[in-house]
Amino acid sequence: MTDCKTDRTIIDKTRNRYIKICGLTKLDQAMAIANMGANAIGFICVAKSPRYIDKQAIAAITSRMMANQTDQMLPDFIGVFVNASIAEICETVSYAGLTAVQLHGDESPEFCKDLRSQLINQDLFNIKIIKALRVKDDAGLNQAQLFTDHVDALLLDAYDPHLHGGTGKTINWQMLQSFQPKCPWWLAGGLSPENVAEAIAQVAADGLDVSSGVERSAGDKDLERVAQFLAIAL
Numbered sequence: 001m002t003d004c005k006t007d008r009t010i011i012d013k014t015r016n017r018y019i020k021i022c023g024l025t026k027l028d029q030a031m032a033i034a035n036m037g038a039n040a041i042g043f044i045c046v047a048k049s050p051r052y053i054d055k056q057a058i059a060a061i062t063s064r065m066m067a068n069q070t071d072q073m074l075p076d077f078i079g080v081f082v083n084a085s086i087a088e089i090c091e092t093v094s095y096a097g098l099t100a101v102q103l104h105g106d107e108s109p110e111f112c113k114d115l116r117s118q119l120i121n122q123d124l125f126n127i128k129i130i131k132a133l134r135v136k137d138d139a140g141l142n143q144a145q146l147f148t149d150h151v152d153a154l155l156l157d158a159y160d161p162h163l164h165g166g167t168g169k170t171i172n173w174q175m176l177q178s179f180q181p182k183c184p185w186w187l188a189g190g191l192s193p194e195n196v197a198e199a200i201a202q203v204a205a206d207g208l209d210v211s212s213g214v215e216r217s218a219g220d221k222d223l224e225r226v227a228q229f230l231a232i233a234l
């Protein structure tokens with residue numbers, strides 16, 4: 001079990017944008033991406049995903065990174081969950097040394113509030129909560145306001161009728177031009193080295209999250225594409 005009582009900030013205001021590279025499964029790639037300056041690496045804790053990684057394998061990566069790297073180079077370790085129970089999330093956070101959780105299913109604002117209490121009750125302090133919303137229209141955006149008191153950041157992803165995430169689909173960015181929730185928010189969904197400059201030009205997100213746009217196959221990142229993405233986005 002890893003010590004997860006670290007205090008890394010989810011939004012570093014000294015930097016322009018917070019960048020998360022998601023869907024990591026390999027230690028060497030996680031280390032390389034951290035050294036490139038990514039603020040966070042994400043692990044998909046969703047058994048049905050082709051990018052699934054179990055808590056033992058995550059712990060093997062996070063513990064090696066914590067042992068090897070200076071604090072400055074250490075990214076946030078974010079676990080992505082879809083409709084998992086609070087008990088399962090807390091257990092994975094504790095075991096795998098996660099510093100944040102991304103809720104990518106149908107979790108309610110009350111669930112986020114209860115999760116916060118349970119994390120603290122279990123001495124899992126400073127674990128950030130990010131609520132992902134899959135938006136297709138303005139109604140989806142209005143829903144975002146319900147979460148802002150209970151989360152550290154919102155993440156907007158593209159809607160897909162069959163998949164929860166990692167779809168490579170983009171949101172209609174024009175719809176997001178006046179999106180200004182009361183908490184930080186990150187843009188996700190189909191970002192890539194080819195389109196990230198245009199995304200940045202169109203929306204004022206505090207952070208960016210990319211997965212399939214920088215990989216060779218599910219869970220196997222293309223480090224050249226990651227470097228290209230970071231060179232534009234950071």
Ligand SMILES: O=C(O)c1ccccc1N[C@@H]1O[C@H](COP(=O)(O)O)[C@@H](O)[C@H]1O
Pocket residue numbers: 022023042044046049050051080081082104155157164165166167168169188189190191209210211212213
């Ligand atoms: O990547 C997955 O397989 C996944 C599965 C279940 C929930 C979320 C998932 N990924 C998240 O999807 C978005 C966007 O990914 P992409 O860049 O469009 O491929 C990202 O937040 C991932 O964390």
